[in-house]
Amino acid sequence: MIWVKLAFGGFGRRFVEALAAAIVLAATSATVAGSLMVVEGARNTLGRAIRQDRPDIIEVKSRFNRALFETPRSGNLPPLTIPVYEPLIDPTELEKAAGDNQVVKRQSLFRNVVSGDSFLNIYIFGIDPDVERGLSSFSLARGRFLRAEDRAAAVIDQASAQALGVNVGGTFPVRKADGTDLQLTVVGILDGLELRGAPPRSAEAPSLRPDSTFVSSGAFVNIQTSEDIFGRESLTDALLIARSASDVPALVAKLQEAFRLEPGIFVTERYGQYQRKVRDFVLTLALFSAVSIATALLAGSFASNLLHDIYVERRRQYATLMALGFPPAMGIGPAVIFGLVLGLAAATFGGLAARIFVPRTFAMPSLMADLGPTKPTIDWVVVCSVVAIAIAAMSVGLASTMARLLREPIAATLSEASP
């Protein structure tokens, strides 16, 4: 009880100043927390955009050709126009141009799988299972995902599996380039997938997402198996992962130079668009950060000044405690307790006010709007910033009193006339 009285009792007319300091600090905390919540929300939005857009990824794709077709093995079937990427990309040339950046090879095939007296169109993707899993999203319903060492194994989506009438452990035939059939064994069934840089959907095929304009289903095999089916090593498409997003423009230039004689190969990147978004984002963040910093500095210094006056008036009291034998840390303890409680209470009220009154969603201007609305977020950065402002205001207010008590003789402070 004595400590509570020492810290909070006997303010007299200074109570109004303490209250004013608390209100100013609470208002500062609310403004700063609100601004930082928007900043944090925008950072999350940008983080999401980076994860989704992956500006560090360059897509290299062959020409998309509708002229290729394959004839079903049997049955009374109409002729088909089957769109596929042409396998124009020489993997050796690609790896040479990529240097030490990671190359993710792909082969996209389109095959008719004959089942009884009907057939099924199905997209077959030759992928590097280990790398692709980190780039695209695969959700397994049953079984397991592909492994690099698998041979003639496939992971197939639920819609295709249903259409083919196969389950985990079952097989289905795929026509190879040499005219023979390869029996693919199903090792896993997918109930969801998002293939990064998937080819456009141009032929009827079973699909997990019927409305999608891109291929949202198919059979996935590893690249060795797809080479067996294709009968060649050349790629239909590939992804290049740059070591850093800023390397992308130089890498694109190198790829364009490497494939300048092959007009059927297209190099696309998202880095340019991403950069424009980032520039917009940085400007928006700068605005909110500037609001936060200016508010924190102006209001914080005002609150510090009020606290300074309060501390100066109580300085003699702290010196008396030290003269009575309180160690220095205990002597200024009531001052620190008072400042911390006042500052943290103000920060808590301000933070809660920001949490209540900041809009749930915040529409960012211009290009950032492409990323969807920003959701203001309260996290440790916001909490720590608001608490830091309160502690900083208290520390600045207490600094001169503490310096006087710890550096000057106690006798000098005791001999001060009360202000």
Next chain:
Amino acid sequence: MNEAFVSVRSVSKTYRRDSAPVSALREVSFEIEKGGFVRLSGPSGSGKSTLLNLVAGLDRPDQGEVLVAGIDVGRLSGSRASNYRAEKVGMVFQSYNLIPQLTAVENVLLPMIALGRANQGRARELLDLVGLADRSDHNPSQLSGGEQQRVAIARALANDPALVLADEPTGNLDDQSAQRVMELLTSAVRERGRTLLLVTHERDAAQTADKCLELRGGVVTSVRE
């Protein structure tokens, strides 16, 4: 001859006032025996309070040394000086220096809290000793000047210190209160066999003191045993 409990040896202290040096003490030396009572007098600005502050460890001498019970007070670090004040010294100030938001008994408890030995029963006993048992739960603002100084005396005795330092304890009191406070202070300290260094202008104190020192211009000009 008894061993010196307080030994002030060639102590000098200079302050700066408006950037001009002001010599508060010059080569001051004296000793107080254990259980002794020394009265220190002199005109305003003669260095009495400075000398008391040096003995209390509230300030450091520029030259010389202040030894109390063998401890070189001027060389103590912040926390050791605090411990010295809490254990060895009881201070009575002219302006009482009571904490206004605490009651009388809480003020008396403060030195005990500093040593981690808060004992409310003892605090009340001390207030009873100074005749304020019925005022122990009053705040300083509800007490007269004399009563406040009696609370300060009780506070100075809280940890049963070996040395009591009193800086013009009756300076702000009327004659009647001053006489009572002085009697109380000297009797309480003497009954306990403690050492008392008293800065005062009261002539009556000279009769009970073992030694009277007079300071003028920072120099001891007169010593009367």
